[in-house]
Amino acid sequence: MEDFPEVESCVECSAKTLHNISEMFYYAQKAVLHPTSPLYIMEEQDLTPACKKSLVRIFKICDIDGDNLLNDYELNLFQRRCFNTPLQPQILDEVKVVIQKNIPDGIFHDAVTLKGFLFLHCLFIQRGRNETTWAVLRRFGYNEQLEMCKDYLRPTLKIPPGSSTELSHRGQQFLTALFERYDKDGDGALSPEEHKMIFSTCPSAPWSYSTDIRKSCPTNDQGWVTLHGWMCRLTLMTLIDVLKTLEYLAYLGFNV
Ligand SMILES: [Ca+2]
Ligand SMILES: [Ca+2]
Known part of the structure; x- marks a missing residue:
């Protein structure tokens, strides 16, 4: 086994005496279902x-x-x-x-x-x-x-003709709690650094802080996005591109 690191386990078995047969299947199945190397x-x-x-x-x-x-x-x-x-x-x-x-x-x-x-x-x-x-x-x-699996990030969603999409109460609660968790100094707004950290579980932020959310949504006196601004931007994204919202909810860890 030392010479072949790709071999995950080794078990002596015999088809004739049926020695260790169930063990052999157990390890073979395990190597496929729960491989070690990744x-x-x-x-x-x-x-x-x-x-x-x-x-x-x-x-x-x-x-x-x-x-x-x-x-x-x-x-x-x-x-x-x-x-x-x-x-x-x-x-x-x-x-x-x-x-x-x-x-x-x-x-x-x-x-x-x-x-x-x-x-x-x-x-x-x-x-x-x-x-x-x-x-x-x-x-x-x-x-x-x-x-991340594609169907986990973008599950199939059928939107009937004439319908629009909005955040559910649970979605709103989750995103509000997330804002509060990352508003480290508790000033009710996301500084550029806090905004960066809130998306640290995602490959990148869905929008630019400086040229998008900060320019288009409610901010405080310092020009930093407030909770109201944060929810506005997410509400807009859900309305115009619900799949993107679903993808970000998955990255952010929304429990489905
Ligand atoms: Ca903790
Ligand atoms: Ca803050």
Whole structure:
């Protein structure tokens, strides 16, 4: 196996004595459904850059209060979103102990840091539980190449003739909360830096700050976009290009 790093697992089996047959199928299926190589570099014992990048984005989306830590409440929401079950308090404590033991700065104020989150996924893979990390990545829209799936970004939407499109109440709530999370200084407006950060989970911003949103939407005295301006621009985008809104909601981590 050392000579062939592309071989993920090796199991001795026999069709004659039926020795290890079910194990053989289990590992073969696993190699196809939850491959290691897109996630992990064996020689370096570390996650691949693409996997890290995806997990960093997921971490940011799950960090609801924006303090760069995942507290118990945020971890529970994450767990529910990915696995549809709540995290047992005892298991949560055990996970934190394991992280703390291995990397001391993986836990801060009883919450998981980004380092701790990445370490946890490294550990899953090292323990042969690739399916856990894959489940997380797939839930957040990633395909086998660790790119966002097209149908996740642009789901089919039939708009009857004569109808227009607008943000739902849930969509408005999500985008308002997002604004509040990234308005770090709490002045009720997005500075250019805050505007840049709000789209840090997206490939790029959907519009230019200086020549588009700032010029066309309500701003404060400093000329920075207010919550009202932010919602106006999104309402307009939803009206004229709803697929673009859907795409951005996916990048921003709206839970569907
Ligand atoms: Ca947090
Ligand atoms: Ca601000």
